[in-house]
Amino acid sequence: MRRKGPREWTRELYRRWLPPGPDAHSTYLHLARLHCPAGGMVVDLGCGEEDYLACLEDQAGVIVGVDTRPVEGGYGLYLKADLEGRLPLEPGSVDLAGCKFVLEHLEDPGGFMRNAREALAPGGKLLILTANVLYYPY
Secondary structure, three states: OOOOOHHHHHHHHHHHHOOOOOOHHHHHHHHHHHHOOOOOEEEEEOOOOOOOOHHHOOOOOEEEEEEOOOOOOOOOEEEEOOOOOOOOOOOOOEEEEEEEOOHHHOOOHHHHHHHHHHHEEEEEEEEEEOOOOOOOOO
16 A cells, blocks of 8 residues: 555555444444443443433433533533542442543553443443544544
């Protein structure tokens, strides 16, 4: 493959090697719906002001937003927390934890994932969407 520039190279890589299909955001929401138990506790880690998992309101018992700054929005419950430290969640209390474009901003993503795992109930899931070469081609 001849490199012209980062954008052109990335588009060509995508066209040649990746199968066509749904985009990452659609897949993330599909997996969230699939793994959200009826009446379960869902946590949006690093939620910002998006309320991205609000589509689960009819399915989840409660959705909690957790972010490093005070946030208000549609979830109803928000917790301010340092995502690099211990999460303000009871161990074993979360059925589905999602984080969208958070890991690449953390100094210790492994520590974050260990803390998230501690909050998960048995059989709970951690759903991660993060950047890749196709998102940051430069």
